[in-house]
Structure formats: structure tokens, C-alpha cells
Amino acid sequence: MKPLTGNTLENTLPYENYVNPQIFEEEKKKIFQDSWILAGHTSQVEKPGDFFTFDIADQPLIISRDKNNELNAFYNICPHRGTKVEKNECGNKKVFTCTYHGWTFHMNGKLNRAPNFATNELGNHSCMPQVKLEVFQSMIFINLNPEARPMEETYGEFMANLERYTFLESLKKVRVNQRIIDANWKAVIDNYLECDHCKIAHPEFSKTFDMKNYHIDLHGNFSCQYSELTNKSNEQQEDHANFYWVWPNLMVSIYPGKEGNMTISQILPLAPDKSLAIYSYYFNSDEISKEQEELIRFVDQVRLEDFDLVELLQKGFHTNAFKHGVYSPTEYALKFFHNLYGEAMNVKEGML
Ligand code: FES
Ligand SMILES: [Fe+2]
Structure with missing residues (x-):
């Protein structure tokens, strides 16, 4: 998609979509319960018996490694009367x-013993219901739609794009931070998809990267942002960092260099005006070096600056002042996201 040109004013996605509880419920079903969503990383389930729990749009899940070394994902719900089973975040x-x-x-979620029944033959009540799971570059993706097509069919281009980063397989998840943001999940994605605000809101980021040559490339269902470092050392000459956004809620930053690393942000919907942001940092060893600590600090700083902005933005969505905003010529990636959103929500063209 090309940037908008000329003086044509184009309306953004209506603000209604950021506040309306019915639309929010629909998004959970049509987007979050029907897409490949990152749940975690294989380094969280290395040994048989390891597990972690994860919720996607109100659906509680367990991801575990069974005694045959297979990975499983299933609803964290008891087939007897519907109780949530595992309360811990992780364990063995x-x-x-x-x-x-x-x-x-x-x-693996299958029934072992049901003390108040004489048999384990209880039809589809003899296991916690399985959900689709795929592993790509050690990242564990879940899809709650039992009819979902393989990830490769939906995200083949993105997956091919990451193949050149051979170090990804061996990274470990070494730190996770979480934060509740008082804003709709789409407001956080919108914020990520343009850098018009970078000069004003991110002074350190704008000094670090060449803002005059900042690129946002659009692909089928993902985008990639990059720019050269303003002061780069010899070893940084070769390959620049790439900041990917992948439909609907995943941001993957890949820093190649001598010891490649990756940071991931995920935005999960909690309420029309509340989201859970999960950030994980992946390095090649559990020990975090001084430079890596510095990278974490830098990334966190940029995020904090963004959260203040999106929380201010959410306040505007609720008011009677405007029904929508307008895209600047360099906010074309927002428009791209909003078009994907319209397709997923089956909104007819012109209705957004
Ligand atoms: S609800 Fe789980 S054992 Fe009865
Ligand atoms: Fe930002």
C-alpha cells in the first residue's frame, strides 16, 4: 500500500470501535478467538511436566509438555462441571x-481419574478440550478456532521473512514485564504503526535512529519498520533492527548484530478501555549483559512514553467532540491495520 498523497482527508476508524462494549465482544470472537495468537515460548516448557497458563480473550488455557515430550494446549476447564482447574501461572x-x-x-489434558464416576469413558467429557497449537521459531502460537488453517497459510510471508534470523531458535525468554494500559487494544497498535509522534514523544529514540529515513513497509498481514542507527559501530553496519507488527496484536523487534536478540510485545484485550501488555525479552543466555540491560531500559522508556499517549487518546474516544480522526499522509500503516480489522469484523467497505 502506498502512503496517501495530496490533500485528500481520509477518516480514521470511528472512535465508536474503541469504546463500544458490543463491538468489543464481537472482536473477541471474530479476531482473538479466530487468529493465531502468541501464547509463550518453548523455553517455558522445556521438560516433561512443565506447564504455563495463558488467557486469550476470556478463554483460560494450559500449555504443557507431556511425558512423551509433546506440547499440548487445552482449555483450563474441568469437563465435569466447568471449574477452572489450574490456578498457578506456571510449574511442573x-x-x-x-x-x-x-x-x-x-x-496432555486427558482424564486420569474421576472419583465420583465408575469409569473414565465419558465421551468428550474425558479430557480438557484441546486447542490448536503450532511452534514457529520457538514461539508457541494458539488458535481457538478448531477449523483454523495452518499458520503457514496465514502467516507464510512473515514466517519466511524471519527465516534469515537463524539465532531465533536458540534464544531464551529471560525477562517478562506486564502492564495494564487504560486504553483499547487497537489504540496501542495504532500508536505502534506510525512514527509521526516519535520526534515529539520519543526524544531518545529519535536521536538513536535516523528519523529522516524511517521506513514502514506493509506486507499482506504484517508490517516492518526500520531505520539506520545514527551512530553505528562496525558490527552494526551489516543488518539493522526490524520492528514487525503482525496481525492482530503482536509486535516482534529483532536486533541482529553479534549476539542477536528479540523483544516481543503483545496487547491483549481486557475491556473496551483496558488492555494487558506483555513484554518479553529473549537473549541467548540467562545472564543479561550490561548492553542488554541498557537495551531493556531503552525499550521500556519508549513504551512508557507511548502509554501516556494512548491513555490520553482513550479519554478523547469517549467524548462527544469527534466521531473519528483523520489520517496524515504518513499514517498509512494505521489505515492498513484498520482495513484488516474491517475484513476480520466483516465490515462492508465504506462503513469503517
Ligand atoms: S468440577 Fe471439576 S471435579 Fe467436579
Ligand atoms: Fe511511540
């Missing part, structure tokens, strides 16, 4: 136990 277990009537489950 032989069985999961429902605290209501004591049913136990193997690490």
Missing part, C-alpha cells in the same frame, strides 16, 4: 487436579 506437575470434586488429568 505429574497431574492437574480439579479442586472441586478431585478429578485429575494427565499433562
Whole structure:
């Protein structure tokens, strides 16, 4: 997609989409429960018995490694009467136990014992329901749609783009930070997809990167932002950092260099005006070097600057002042995101 040109004013996605509870409920079903969503990383489930829990749009899930070394994903819900089973965020277990009537489950979600039944033959009530899982570059993706097409079919171009980063497979998740943002999830993505605000809001970022040659490339369902460092050392000459956004809620920053690393941000919807941001940092060893600490500090700083902005933005969405905004010529990636959003929500052209 080309940047907008000339003086044509184009309206943004209506603000209604950032505040309306019915639209929010629809988004959960049509987008978050029907897309490949990053749930975690294989370094969180290295050994048999390892597991972690993760919620996608109100759906509680368990991701585990069973005794056959296979990865599984299933709803964290007891098939007896619907109790949430595992309360911990992560751990290592032989069985999961429902605290209501004591049913136990193997690490693959299958029923082990149902003390108040004479048999384990309980049809589709004899396991916690499985969900689709795929691993790509050690990242674990989940899709809650049982009919979902393989990731390769939806994200093949993005996956091919990352193939050149051979170091990704061996990275470990070494730090995770979370933050609740008082803004709609799309406001956070919108903010990520343009750098018009960078000079004003991110002074350090703008000094570090060449803002005159800042690129935002659009692909089928992802975008890639990059620029050269203003002061780069010899080893940084070769390959610049790439900041990917992948439909709908994933941001992956890849820093090649001598010891390549990656940072990931995910924005998960909690309410029309509340989102959970999860940031994870992946390095090649558990020990974080001084330079890596500095990178974490730098990235966190930029994010904090952004959160203040999106929370201010959300305040405007609720008012009677405007029904929508207008795109600047360099906000074309927002328009691209909003078009993908319209397709996923089955909004007819011209109705956005
Ligand atoms: S609800 Fe889980 S054992 Fe009864
Ligand atoms: Fe920003």
C-alpha cells in the first residue's frame, strides 16, 4: 500500500470501535478467538511436566509438555462441571487436579481419574478440550478456532521473512514485564504503526535512529519498520533492527548484530478501555549483559512514553467532540491495520 498523497482527508476508524462494549465482544470472537495468537515460548516448557497458563480473550488455557515430550494446549476447564482447574501461572506437575470434586488429568489434558464416576469413558467429557497449537521459531502460537488453517497459510510471508534470523531458535525468554494500559487494544497498535509522534514523544529514540529515513513497509498481514542507527559501530553496519507488527496484536523487534536478540510485545484485550501488555525479552543466555540491560531500559522508556499517549487518546474516544480522526499522509500503516480489522469484523467497505 502506498502512503496517501495530496490533500485528500481520509477518516480514521470511528472512535465508536474503541469504546463500544458490543463491538468489543464481537472482536473477541471474530479476531482473538479466530487468529493465531502468541501464547509463550518453548523455553517455558522445556521438560516433561512443565506447564504455563495463558488467557486469550476470556478463554483460560494450559500449555504443557507431556511425558512423551509433546506440547499440548487445552482449555483450563474441568469437563465435569466447568471449574477452572489450574490456578498457578506456571510449574511442573505429574497431574492437574480439579479442586472441586478431585478429578485429575494427565499433562496432555486427558482424564486420569474421576472419583465420583465408575469409569473414565465419558465421551468428550474425558479430557480438557484441546486447542490448536503450532511452534514457529520457538514461539508457541494458539488458535481457538478448531477449523483454523495452518499458520503457514496465514502467516507464510512473515514466517519466511524471519527465516534469515537463524539465532531465533536458540534464544531464551529471560525477562517478562506486564502492564495494564487504560486504553483499547487497537489504540496501542495504532500508536505502534506510525512514527509521526516519535520526534515529539520519543526524544531518545529519535536521536538513536535516523528519523529522516524511517521506513514502514506493509506486507499482506504484517508490517516492518526500520531505520539506520545514527551512530553505528562496525558490527552494526551489516543488518539493522526490524520492528514487525503482525496481525492482530503482536509486535516482534529483532536486533541482529553479534549476539542477536528479540523483544516481543503483545496487547491483549481486557475491556473496551483496558488492555494487558506483555513484554518479553529473549537473549541467548540467562545472564543479561550490561548492553542488554541498557537495551531493556531503552525499550521500556519508549513504551512508557507511548502509554501516556494512548491513555490520553482513550479519554478523547469517549467524548462527544469527534466521531473519528483523520489520517496524515504518513499514517498509512494505521489505515492498513484498520482495513484488516474491517475484513476480520466483516465490515462492508465504506462503513469503517
Ligand atoms: S468440577 Fe471439576 S471435579 Fe467436579
Ligand atoms: Fe511511540
